[in-house]
Amino acid sequence: MNPELGEMAQESSRRGFEVIIETNGTFDRIEPLLGVEGCHLWVAVDGLNQSSYEVYRQGGNLENVWTTLRSLAEGKRAHDTPWPRVRLQFIVMRHNEHELVSLPERAAELGVDELALKHVQIGDYHDRPREELGSKLWPRDPRFVLDALPGAGKPMLCPQGLAATVLSNGDLVMCCIDYDGEYLLGNLFQGSSLLDLWRSPRGRRLRREALLRRTELCEKCDFTHVHPLVFRRRSKGPAFEGVT
Numbered sequence: 001m002n003p004e005l006g007e008m009a010q011e012s013s014r015r016g017f018e019v020i021i022e023t024n025g026t027f028d029r030i031e032p033l034l035g036v037e038g039c040h041l042w043v044a045v046d047g048l049n050q051s052s053y054e055v056y057r058q059g060g061n062l063e064n065v066w067t068t069l070r071s072l073a074e075g076k077r078a079h080d081t082p083w084p085r086v087r088l089q090f091i092v093m094r095h096n097e098h099e100l101v102s103l104p105e106r107a108a109e110l111g112v113d114e115l116a117l118k119h120v121q122i123g124d125y126h127d128r129p130r131e132e133l134g135s136k137l138w139p140r141d142p143r144f145v146l147d148a149l150p151g152a153g154k155p156m157l158c159p160q161g162l163a164a165t166v167l168s169n170g171d172l173v174m175c176c177i178d179y180d181g182e183y184l185l186g187n188l189f190q191g192s193s194l195l196d197l198w199r200s201p202r203g204r205r206l207r208r209e210a211l212l213r214r215t216e217l218c219e220k221c222d223f224t225h226v227h228p229l230v231f232r233r234r235s236k237g238p239a240f241e242g243v244t
């Protein structure tokens with residue numbers, strides 16, 4: 001995690017941007033994020049106990065994530081601010097779908113603002129075939145199996161072709177799946193502006209290929225435009241109604 005994350009969020013907010021931070025929730029410097037207007041923190045928690053959590057989040061410590069969420073709730077109360085808005089994100093899989101029943105209560109107890117239930121995405125770039133991994137990870141509940149959704153299959157155009165992804169080393173890359181910067185538009189720490197790289201001939205070509213899913217990486221990728229099911233916290237009645 002970039003140690004200046006909070007300051008980056010503050011600056012972006014000051015310039016009028018909405019900020020979404022996706023994290024596994026294992027960072028402890030939350031103070032700079034408190035009160036940052038327009039800042040949303042999405043914390044991935046894919047299990048309610050250590051054994052179900054670490055099936056997917058290997059090597060992770062769930063207790064650290066609970067500590068972060070509790071500190072955020074306490075910090076917001078102390079500063080009397082609704083920001084950052086905290087979302088607990090839960091990828092529904094075979095080994096954790098039984099936990100959906102107790103998830104709303106747990107989320108309310110941790111003081112999060114939103115609960116998001118996501119389907120698992122399995123590309124073909126793992127050392128095991130997609131079907132084999134899927135048979136282990138896809139839940140029984142068809143609402144959370146991508147292949148079972150109406151209109152299943154990849155959308156023709158990839159929305160990532162319209163998004164800018166910058167890695168922590170300043171590389172502007174084709175999309176958020178290009179972790180290794182294989183499809184590089186250029187580097188923002190070496191004098192070029194994002195707009196220059198975005199509009200360069202290489203930038204235009206890569207964005208077009210991304211949009212049309214034409215690269216080798218795209219062939220193996222399961223990225224979809226299907227959104228998670230999101231539940232907002234209510235002020236009265238059950239905290240997150242309709243989850244199960």
Ligand code: SF4
Pocket residue numbers: 158159160161174175176177178209210211213214215217218219221222223
């Ligand atoms: S389909 Fe291609 S451009 Fe879209 S997210 Fe996957 S790898 Fe990236």
